[in-house]
Amino acid sequence: MKRIVFAFFSVFLLLMACQAQEIDTVNEFANAEIPVEQDKYQTDPIPAGKPAPVEPQDATINDGSFAVSLLVECKVLIDNLEKLDKNKRELVPADGVIFPATNVTVYEGESVFNVLQREMKRAKIHFEFVNTPIYNSAYIEGINNLYEFDAGELSGWLYKVNDWFPNYGCSRYQLKPGDVVEWIFTCDLGRDVGGGAVGGEQREE
Amino acid sequence: MTNDTFYGYHPLVNMLYFTVVLLFAMFFTHPVCLAVSLICAFSYSVYLGGKKTLKFNLKYMLPMLIFAALLNPAFNHQGGTILTYLPSGNPLTLESILYGIAAAVMLITVIAWFSCFNEIMTSDKFVYLFGRVIPALSLILSMALRFVPRFISQIKVISNAQKCVGRDVSNGSIFSRAKNGIKILSIMVTWALENAIETADSMKGRGYGLPGRSAFSIFRFDKRDAIALIYIVICAAYILLGSITGGLEWRYFPTTQGTWTRSSADGVLPGLFIFLTYFALCAMPLILNVKEDLKWRTLNNSGLKI
Numbered sequence: 001m002k003r004i005v006f007a008f009f010s011v012f013l014l015l016m017a018c019q020a021q022e023i024d025t026v027n028e029f030a031n032a033e034i035p036v037e038q039d040k041y042q043t044d045p046i047p048a049g050k051p052a053p054v055e056p057q058d059a060t061i062n063d064g065s066f067a068v069s070l071l072v073e074c075k076v077l078i079d080n081l082e083k084l085d086k087n088k089r090e091l092v093p094a095d096g097v098i099f100p101a102t103n104v105t106v107y108e109g110e111s112v113f114n115v116l117q118r119e120m121k122r123a124k125i126h127f128e129f130v131n132t133p134i135y136n137s138a139y140i141e142g143i144n145n146l147y148e149f150d151a152g153e154l155s156g157w158l159y160k161v162n163d164w165f166p167n168y169g170c171s172r173y174q175l176k177p178g179d180v181v182e183w184i185f186t187c188d189l190g191r192d193v194g195g196g197a198v199g200g201e202q203r204e205e
Numbered sequence: 206m207t208n209d210t211f212y213g214y215h216p217l218v219n220m221l222y223f224t225v226v227l228l229f230a231m232f233f234t235h236p237v238c239l240a241v242s243l244i245c246a247f248s249y250s251v252y253l254g255g256k257k258t259l260k261f262n263l264k265y266m267l268p269m270l271i272f273a274a275l276l277n278p279a280f281n282h283q284g285g286t287i288l289t290y291l292p293s294g295n296p297l298t299l300e301s302i303l304y305g306i307a308a309a310v311m312l313i314t315v316i317a318w319f320s321c322f323n324e325i326m327t328s329d330k331f332v333y334l335f336g337r338v339i340p341a342l343s344l345i346l347s348m349a350l351r352f353v354p355r356f357i358s359q360i361k362v363i364s365n366a367q368k369c370v371g372r373d374v375s376n377g378s379i380f381s382r383a384k385n386g387i388k389i390l391s392i393m394v395t396w397a398l399e400n401a402i403e404t405a406d407s408m409k410g411r412g413y414g415l416p417g418r419s420a421f422s423i424f425r426f427d428k429r430d431a432i433a434l435i436y437i438v439i440c441a442a443y444i445l446l447g448s449i450t451g452g453l454e455w456r457y458f459p460t461t462q463g464t465w466t467r468s469s470a471d472g473v474l475p476g477l478f479i480f481l482t483y484f485a486l487c488a489m490p491l492i493l494n495v496k497e498d499l500k501w502r503t504l505n506n507s508g509l510k511i
Contacts (some may be wrong), residue, residue: 087456117294126459128282128295145285145459 012064066177072099074185137169211490216330244485246317277305340414447479
């Protein structure tokens with residue numbers, strides 16, 4: 001009887017030890033995978049020479065105004081019409097340009113999102129967004145009724161300022177005079193419109 | 206509901222009718238289809254249930270319809286026609302409102318059809334139909350459908366009995382009330398479990414599920430049942446064919462359009478025939494009832510006094 005109890009006890013101990021080791025390895029992996037310096041809104045380090053994000057709640061909007069160029073296009077859909085929902089094909093313009101490159105007024109301290117929202121309203125172009133608190137930014141779900149996932153699960157709207165796809169949300173990008181803002185529809189997480197994917201995990205914002 | 210004409214038809218006809226009508230109500234989103242189905246379901250349920258159902262429909266279904274219709278535009282901002290902008294900054298579109306109404310109407314319609322289904326497809330009919338094919342499942346289904354009303358009536362019996370021995374939930378301190386309530390519930394659960402086993406044993410004892418066994422109610426498949434069955438099958442096949450070939454096409458986003466709004470070459474006629482057939486199918490029990498009522502009246506008027 002005593003031997004049986006002892007056998008059980010040793011098996012139990014062995015199992016415990018294995019489990020403890022397992023937990024340790026898991027922790028090591030987890031530690032290894034966390035990148036070093038993400039900010040509190042899960043943004044990777046900003047490349048050198050690029051503007052740092054300005055939180056929309058900290059930005060003060062002044063009366064002083066300047067002009068930036070704004071463009072909204074979905075040219076990539078022209079070649080991928082068969083991927084698009086049948087009912088939405090008519091929404092793609094012949095040249096793929098939804099809002100032609102125009103100089104629009106921006107007030108000091110405004111973000112890319114503010115400008116897009118105002119100009120889409122003014123031009124009577126449909127557009128929908130949702131606020132995502134973990135990234136502290138608005139996420140553009142659809143413009144002109146062309147929505148994320150409408151042309152495959154990797155499709156959605158990306159933005160580009162001065163030929164750079166920022167790695168943070170559009171509400172956190174404060175504009176400067178002369179900036180060139182482009183909103184581009186992608187069918188492949190940005191790889192089909194010239195990069196965009198930083199570290200292979202660019203979020204569509 | 207024995208004075209309903211459709212009730213007297215063979216269970217196979219009843220079942221097929223409700224299956225077809227419910228499936229069509231759930232899958233056809235064309236506004237005309239929705240309207241036809243809603244009108245038929247509403248009038249048949251009122252015909253079956255009388256004033257009570259009418260009251261229920263107006264009191265609960267109408268607010269539910271309005272609520273469901275208003276809920277959609279609050280969360281769905283798709284659509285090409287922007288009416289105004291919501292305080293959140295997203296657009297309020299005509300299409301999202303229309304889609305909300307359509308979805309709400311569909312919900313109400315299906316509920317109304319199910320209320321008719323409950324009146325017509327009684328459990329003996331259900332067991333008659335499926336007792337041979339899927340004996341265990343059909344017994345469970347008919348027992349489950351009976352469960353709630355039976356539970357309610359039994360709980361009244363038990364609480365009355367407990368009241369007689371002074372252990373009711375209606376008086377005493379909160380603690381003793383709760384104690385009595387739990388006791389009643391415990392008795393209730395014991396009764397329900399025991400009763401289920403008893404029912405199953407009793408069904409087994411009577412040879413339920415064995416070949417050659419007869420049913421509680423005897424249904425004969427008459428000529429009129431055959432005619433009704435063929436009528437349903439032909440109507441359903443025609444509507445299905447029409448819908449497959451695109452006659453019931455409709456979309457809500459990004460702009461509402463479909464059969465009858467598109468200026469296509471096929472014109473008005475194909476859609477019209479499908480809609481008429483759909484109406485003829487949905488209104489079948491009502492038509493049968495009205496026919497029977499008229500016959501009854503003529504017989505009365507012609508001097509046959511009962």
